[in-house]
Amino acid sequence: MSKHRVSRRQFLTYTLTGVGGFMAAGMLMPMVRFAIDPVLTAEAGGDFIATPLKIKDITNEPQRVDFTFEQKDAWYTSDVTNTAWVYKDEQDNIVALSPVCKHLGCTVAWGTDKAHPDEFFCPCHFGRYTKDGTNVKGTPPIAPLDVYPIQEKDGLLYLGKAEPKTKEA
Amino acid sequence: MKWVSKDIETYSTAKEYVDTAVIPIYSVSFGNEMKQSASNAEFITLLTTYLERQFTGRLLLVPPFTYLKSDNQEDILQQLKKWEENIETSEFKHIFYITTEIDWKNFEKELTGSLIWLPSLPLEHLNDSQKISMVESQVKQLLSLFTQKWHENL
Incomplete structure (x- = not known):
């Protein structure tokens, strides 16, 4: 070399x-x-919010879950607590419904109307929804309850942003 | 519905469904009572906000009626009566006043609306989740009061 x-x-x-x-x-x-x-930029999957509810604790009976996240209103940031009604349907799929009435936005609850214990009930104008969130005809609401997209992580239930149900009643 | 332009817009399209006005009442005082005054206001604000969330579609949360505690009580009452007249003429069937001031109990009969008096809870030492559950349990009792009133005048 x-x-x-x-x-x-x-x-x-x-x-x-x-x-x-x-x-x-x-x-x-x-x-x-x-x-x-x-x-x-990271995938938008970060929008899912953890709830205190364990996946294995979800039953066929809708139960109330509160979850808190940070919300920004102009420059004012605050912790907002939202609620979801969560249950397992017949096919064992987890369903999470928004409690906001599609009529004028009151908070609906499961089984609070004595005459219809197996329905969601809105106390403001007596709107009713069946268990899967479909509005009962003849009551004020005009659309089914919004549905939260769900995710499972570490055995806990994670909820996304509530979306309108596509199927009309 | 809250006193913001978006909600008021919804209100004007759905007037026939919104028949209840809620007015938070709290006094303002300076000096030694400043802290107590702020704590009362905080409690009433939290409580009415939560109440509004439950009954968004049927009630309108009016901005709070505030007055100086040192002012003449008769004058304050006249002022509130003027509010009442205005609200009544704009088609609200039910008016609820929510306050922590015991003094208002004396004037209850002079008002057309229902006066709800609650003892103020000191929220300053609680964390957020405790605050929420405390206010929630208070509101729960109010809810039945409201639905009862609505059922009376069906």
Whole structure:
């Protein structure tokens, strides 16, 4: 192997290219990051909120679950507590219903009307919903109760943002 | 419904369903009683907010009626009566006043609406979840009072 001698000129060229390259990279990296930023953002799965309810404690009977999250109103941040009615349907699927009446937004509860113990009842204008959240015809509500998307993590129930049920009554 | 433009908009399209007005009442005083005054106001605010959440579709939560505690009681009463007149003319069948001031009990008969007096609970040393459960249990008792009143005038 022949001894390859590095001349002064070559040595300077190599070092300068090297250092210059690092500097250019240092400047370009943040720019590239900014440019492709939307690709790097985390998946929106963080919107699911933990509830204190364990998956194994969910029964066929709707039960009330309160969960708290932070809500931002303009620049005012506050802890908001929301409620869900959770149960297992006949196919063992977990159903989480929003308690907000589709009529004018009162809070409905399960089985509070003595005449209809197996329905959700709104005390404001006597609106009723069947167990799966479908509005009973002839009562004021015009749409079924909203449904929370659900997730299971570490045996606990996680709820997303309530969405309108697609199927109309 | 709350006293915000969005809710009032809904209200004007669904007037026939919203027949109840709720007015929180609390006094303001300075000096030594400042802290007590603030604590009362905090309690009433939390309580009525929670109440509004339960009955959003049927009641309108009016901004609180406030007055200086040192003021002449007769003047304050006249002021509140003016509010009452205005609310009544805008088609509210039921008016509820919610307060922690025991003084109002003396004027209950002079008011058309129902006066609900509650002892103020000191919430300052509680954490959020304790606060919520405390207010919740208070509101639960109020709920039946409201539904009862609604059933009376069906």
